[in-house]
Amino acid sequence: MSKIHYITPEYLTFERIEEIVEGSFQLALxxxxxxxxxxxRKYLDEMIQKHPEPIYGITTGxxxxxxxxxxxxxLGQLQKNLVMSHACGTGDEVRPEIIKLxxxxxxxxxxxxxxxxxxxxxxxxxxxxxxxxxxxVFELGSxxxxxxxxxxxxLFLPLIGMGEVYYRGQKHxxxxxxxxxxxxxxxxxxxxxLALLNGTQFxxxxxVYSLLKTFRLLKLSDIIGAVSLEAFDGRLEPFHxxxxxxxPHAGQxxxxxxxxxxxxxxxxxxxxxxxxxxxxxxxxIPQVHGATKDSVGFIAQVVETEINxxxxxxxxxxxxxxxxxxxxxxxxxxALNLDYLAIAMxxxxxxxxxxxxxxxxxxxxxxxxxxxxPGLNSGYMIPQYAAAGIxxxxxxxxxxxxxxxxxxxxxxxxxVSMGANAATKALRVVENIERILAIELMNGxxxxxFRRPLLPSPYIIDFINQFRERVAFIDQDKVMYQEIQKAxxxxxxxxxxxx
Numbered sequence: 318m319s320k321i322h323y324i325t326p327e328y329l330t331f332e333r334i335e336e337i338v339e340g341s342f343q344l345a346l347x348x349x350x351x352x353x354x355x356x357x358r359k360y361l362d363e364m365i366q367k368h369p370e371p372i373y374g375i376t377t378g379x380x381x382x383x384x385x386x387x388x389x390x391x392l393g394q395l396q397k398n399l400v401m402s403h404a405c406g407t408g409d410e411v412r413p414e415i416i417k418l419x420x421x422x423x424x425x426x427x428x429x430x431x432x433x434x435x436x437x438x439x440x441x442x443x444x445x446x447x448x449x450x451x452x453x454v455f456e457l458g459s460x461x462x463x464x465x466x467x468x469x470x471x472l473f474l475p476l477i478g479m480g481e482v483y484y485r486g487q488k489h490x491x492x493x494x495x496x497x498x499x500x501x502x503x504x505x506x507x508x509x510x511l512a513l514l515n516g517t518q519f520x521x522x523x524x525v526y527s528l529l530k531t532f533r534l535l536k537l538s539d540i541i542g543a544v545s546l547e548a549f550d551g552r553l554e555p556f557h558x559x560x561x562x563x564x565p566h567a568g569q570x571x572x573x574x575x576x577x578x579x580x581x582x583x584x585x586x587x588x589x590x591x592x593x594x595x596x597x598x599x600x601x602i603p604q605v606h607g608a609t610k611d612s613v614g615f616i617a618q619v620v621e622t623e624i625n626x627x628x629x630x631x632x633x634x635x636x637x638x639x640x641x642x643x644x645x646x647x648x649x650x651x652a653l654n655l656d657y658l659a660i661a662m663x664x665x666x667x668x669x670x671x672x673x674x675x676x677x678x679x680x681x682x683x684x685x686x687x688x689x690x691p692g693l694n695s696g697y698m699i700p701q702y703a704a705a706g707i708x709x710x711x712x713x714x715x716x717x718x719x720x721x722x723x724x725x726x727x728x729x730x731x732x733v734s735m736g737a738n739a740a741t742k743a744l745r746v747v748e749n750i751e752r753i754l755a756i757e758l759m760n761g762x763x764x765x766x767f768r769r770p771l772l773p774s775p776y777i778i779d780f781i782n783q784f785r786e787r788v789a790f791i792d793q794d795k796v797m798y799q800e801i802q803k804a805x806x807x808x809x810x811x812x813x814x815x816x
Contacts, residue, residue, distance in 0.1 A: 323347040324443065326429045328625050331617065335529055337421065338414070344424065344443045346436070353430025354439060358506075360635035361433040365389070365507060372640055375433075375508045375631065396510030397477055403470035403514055404480065406455030411468070411519075413451045413483065418522035419472055420446045422624050423513070432512040433633045438503050441476055450475065450494060451483040454519075460725060461648030461736030464628060465519030468737070473513045478502035508631075515629035520651040523740035524620045524658075527747045528613070531662060534750055535610055536813050538665050539572055540780060541758045542602045543579035545672040546586075546595075547773040548764035550681045553577070553586050555600040568614070569607030576602060578816045583774040592681070598671035605668045612661035616654045623651055648736030652719035655739035659746040663711040666746075666753040670704040676760045677701055687763045687791075694794045697760050700801065704756045707749045714742045714749075755804035759788060766790055776816055783811065 322337045325347040336342070346354075365375065371386050411419075424442045427434055445452070452475050458467030474480030475491040478501075484494045495502070545551075554560075556573040580586045594600065631642040677697050679685035688696030718739035724731045762781050765773055772778060787807045788800055 319343045321345050324350050324424050324428045324439070326350065326353065329425055329621075331525065331529060331532070331621065334418070334421070334525060338418075338529075343447045344421065346428070346440060346443060350428040350430070350439070351436050354427065354434060354436050357430045357433050357633050357635050358435055360638075361508060361633055361640070362506075364638075364640065365392075372631065375511075375640070392507040393505055396505040396507065399510035399514060400470050400473055400477055400505070401479065403466050404474050405467045406458040406471040408455050408457035411454040411456055415522050415526050416451050416454055416472065417446060417449075418525055419454070419469075419518045422518045422521055422525070423469075423472075423516065425624065426516060426518070426627060426629070427512065429627050431627045431632050431634065432629050433508045434512050435503075435506060435509065438476065438505070438509055438513075441500070441503055442473075444500070445475065445482075448498060449484065450498075452491075453481040453483065453488065456737075456741050459519055459737035460723065460730070461517075461520060461652055461734035461739070462644075462646060462732070463630065463730060464515040464517055464646035464648070465737055466514050468519040469514045469516060472518075476503045476513070477505065508633075511631075512629045515646045517623060517628045517646065517648050517651055517736070520648050520655070520736045520740045521620060521624050523737075523744055524616075524651060524655055525624065527655075527658060527740075527744045528617055528620060530747050530751070531613055531658070533813070534662070534665070534747070534754065534808075535606070535613065537754055537808055537811075538606055538609075538669065538750075539575040539602075540579060540777075540813075540816070541669070541754050541761060542599075542606065542672065543576050544761035544765070544773070544777055544781070545676060545757060546576065546599055546602070547580060547583055547777055548676060548683075548761045548768065549595070549599060549672070550585060550588075550590065550592075550768070551595045551599045552590055552592070553580065555595070556603060561603060566607055566611055568610030569603045571610060572607040573603040575816065579776050580774045581776070583777070584771040585768050585773055588771060596671070596675055598668050598675060602668070605664055609661045609665050612657060616658050616661070619650050619654045648734035649719070652734035652736030652739045655736060655743040656715075656717040656719045659711075659715045659739070659743040662743075662746050662750050663708075663715050666704075666708050666711055666750045669750075669753050669757045670701070670708045673701050673704050673757045673760045676764050683764050683767050687760060687767070688794075689792070696791060696794070697763060700756045700759060700797055703801070704753050707753050711746050711749050714746050718742060751808055752801070752805055755801060755808055758784065758808070759800060759804050762788070763791060776814075779814070783807075 320342045322342040452472045454471045459465040556576045561570045561573045628645045677686050685691040686696035686698045688694040718735040721735045787803045
């Protein structure tokens with residue numbers, strides 16, 4: 318029997334979203350959502366009849382055409398035209414996992430009963446999610462204000478029977494899939510097209526997807542950093558509790574504590590050290606990893622607030638007898654924080670690559686490039702090149718998108734967030750970090766072999782044993798890109814044990 322998540326106005330958390338995604342939940346509208354949505358729609362219909370004055374986006378055109386009044390018999394066509402004309406996405410297609418998040422987040426936003434949509438419109442969004450009817454949406458085309466107009470228009474073309482969708486693994490014209498499922502196009506009413514297209518669901522879905530991956534990478538970065546610390550025969554003093562009590566940043570304290578736990582019981586860490594200090598990339602793991610953790614914590618709060626907000630315009634307040642036109646669609650909160658996420662995560666990659674570089678230098682009893690016969694074998698020489706190249710790309714991707722703005726809509730939309738560009742860049746950085754950490758793990762695991770007969774901690778032994786089921790020790794040169802791909806897959810699928 319399928320597990321069900323009921324779409325309600327109740328607060329939606331990252332934990333719940335991950336549970337919905339990982340557990341293959343079906344969606345359903347709650348009675349509360351149906352009642353609130355219907356109440357808002359009925360109020361809007363009555364208000365339009367009682368108030369002859371223009372109301373932006375409901376009885377007028379859009380953007381710089383806000384002064385053009387539309388007759389009552391054309392209001393539905395106005396909304397249909399809006400969806401068609403705004404479907405201007407281009408570039409690479411957005412991956413299905415993010416599109417499903419867009420559908421989930423839009424349904425959740427509409428459930429708050431402030432958007433004036435029909436119940437059947439929200440129900441069709443739910444149906445698309447449940448039947449894995451995935452609209453074709455493109456990465457490029459949004460300015461991040463007035464919301465994510467172009468990608469959301471592409472997302473909701475199928476509601477009116479247009480555009481293309483993926484269904485059962487194949488791309489089809491929407492009308493063909495609708496005929497197979499017995500669906501009819503939704504006849505949009507006043508304001509509905511604007512409710513669907515205004516909003517930040519392209520940015521916020523990318524943010525949620527990136528953060529769910531980030532939460533996992535933060536744990537893995539501590540584990541892999543501990544592997545490298547052991548492999549480099551590092552010192553434990555920089556992780557001492559007293560050091561971090563006198564500079565009590567939460568992430569720094571947490572990271573130092575994590576590393577102490579991870580290396581507990583290690584023979585390598587317990588042996589006397591000839592060196593009195595480690596390079597910063599090892600010694601400053603608590604400070605660097607910790608700063609990223611603290612940054613991510615702040616970013617996650619902003620994103621969680623956003624996904625639990627009403628971000629279309631105008632907004633309908635039926636109980637207050639108000640329809641207010643404002644700017645909740647503006648993506649600035651997301652734009653700034655997605656840039657921040659890229660920067661914070663890039664630093665995890667930067668320090669990781671430096672640990673990789675230290676491991677291949679032939680220091681502290683390790684062979685150069687971590688092979689027994691360097692010269693004949695290049696060993697781990699070039700994976701470090703790859704990591705360095707990715708780190709450099711991250712620096713370029715971290716140029717903020719949010720400091721840019723381009724005037725649009727004939728000057729009416731004269732400041733935009735560029736949050737969609739921040740969103741796609743941030744995701745690229747996060748996925749690059751996964752690759753950089755995978756390369757560090759390959760090097761750390763390889764180096765640990767040369768520490769025998771001394772052994773790392775029991776936790777690290779178990780972690781490396783699981784890794785070795787995917788990626789073998791390199792004795793003689795082999796094709797390395799395949800090993801990197803295996804290492805990345807290991808990080809993506811590993812069930813992380815508590816520490």
